[in-house]
Amino acid sequence: MLLLWMLLAAGFGLAAGVLLPRAVYRFSVGPEEPWRDRCPAGHPLPGPAGGWLGRAYCAGCPGPYGPRARWFAVAGAVVCGTLAAVVGPRPELAVWLVAVPAGLVLAAVDRAVNRLPDVLTLPLAGGVTALLGVAALLPGAEGSWPRAVLGGVVLAGVFGVLFLIQPNGMGFGDVKLALALGVALGWYGWGVLLVGAFLGFALCAVYGTVLVLRGRADGGTALAFGPFLVLGALAGVLLGGMWV
Template identity: 60%
Template sequence: MYATLIVVAALWGAAAGLFVPRAAYRLSVEPEEPWRERCPDGHPLVGPGRGWLGAPGRRACATTTSPLLAPLLTAAACAVLAAATGGPRPELVVWWLCAPFAVLLACVDVRVHRLPDGVTLPLAAAVPLLLGGAALLPYGAGSWTHALLGGLVLGGAYGVLALINPGGLGLGDVKLALPLGAALGWYGWGVLFLGAFAGFLLGAVYGFGLVLLRRADRSSAIPFGPFMLTGGLLGLALGAFTAVP
């Protein structure tokens, strides 16, 4: 059962990750620019009224230089969470559903240093609602109350940091902190603190490395979303591994 769960997680992640490159290409624009409507070859990215989500697309319509990177990252994240959870807990389905959107946000942030509202705000609403459903099912290993409070606490903390240092954190980071805090808070305050701290630590190490390599200075902006999400993954994995249903 354990090995089967990990295989299912990896297959789901790989399949869901196929949809990420095209969506990332569509959303990777500057704040004042509209979402891209066509691929580099001129073909429509999505049908009328379908928003930013489109099919994986044809090889000739490739919208990224590494079309397999997103599926591999999503598969790895889902497999890690399945391995840490160790069983078919209801919150694991929530993590699997959120994983491709986390990879999507990371891809967009790396490219254009922004986290689009069209993804962060729906996640901010969906994660607490999905966890509320998970809390009603047996074998859950978390607290919905802590999830709600976690979202408010981490979102509020990021909001304060953004006010203190607007150049260091953007509003997209604040909005991402809401669903991330809810997910981490599901497993308790210790996991919330660890996941948030890991994100800051990873971002600091990356920024310091760029300064040492003279590829940036102390005032250079870096995409912080990927580090927030990686720290969140580490926190969730530890929380899932240590939680008792």
């Protein structure tokens, strides 16, 4: 039965990943720029959800543009399959699976343009909070919804203080993303919240150190924090799923 859950979850992640590159391409613009609605050659973007979902490919152009779908498909399948293997058929698994595509898009966009769009971070926080509230009412759930909500407030508050202290070291988008990740991590406990947040900082620090040692960055280089926050939260949720 667990193998079936893993295969179903991996299939969902694979299918979702194939549809994400178009959204990443459209969101990967500067703070003052409108979302892209055309390919690099100027052709309109047709497709599902008003052209937001699909491969970064245009029939009128010689080849694909933007990120490759295969990387998102592989990442989605691996992450969703791993979540299913660790969490099992508990109600909160559905919440984690739904959150994976948004996390992949946010990580990719932040890596591309150092931006975490509000139209993704805020609905993600609201969606995770609401869905976990539903999961908490179902039999078999292994978490606390009140603690999850408080965890989101606490982590976002901590990040907000860090942003006020050093706005050049952390963007306000990271604060909004921390709200959703804090809810997810807080579901399994305060220890999980601390571990997930710490891993996000640690992974970013290791990556920055490697770049400096290779001469590709210095102390003033701005790094996208979002991908490491997402990775840290994923690791925390996996650990929480194993501990409960």
